Amino acid sequence: MTTYTLFPLETMEPGTAQKVSINGRDIAVVRIDDDVYAIGDTCSHADVSLSEGFVEADDFAIECERHGALFDLKTGEPLSLPALRPVPSYDIAVVDGDVVLTISEEAAE
DSSP states (O other): OEEEEEEEGGGSOTTEEEEEEETTEEEEEEEETTEEEEEESBOSSSSOBGGGSEEEGGGTEEEOTTTOOEEETTTOOBOSTTOOSOOOEEEEEEETTEEEEEEOHHHHO
């Protein structure tokens, strides 16, 4: 497993998403209150950045801005059409005020 310290949590507004790129992998990091979530940034239905979409804080989901597919922020599973396939989900936490992402060896391949 490889761990990456991304940024201080305080630099990200609650209810927002931002894209981070790590070793050629685009990941959408989403903040809801003081919790963070990380899923693959590319919608599985269309080649669209999920971090540009709409955070649905009450449902712990993010909506693709192009066709409205919803993705679960905890699992990456699609919650609505037109998406049928999940996007990857990643381990992420807040450690000493910093957002820290962990990518397993399996996910890195």
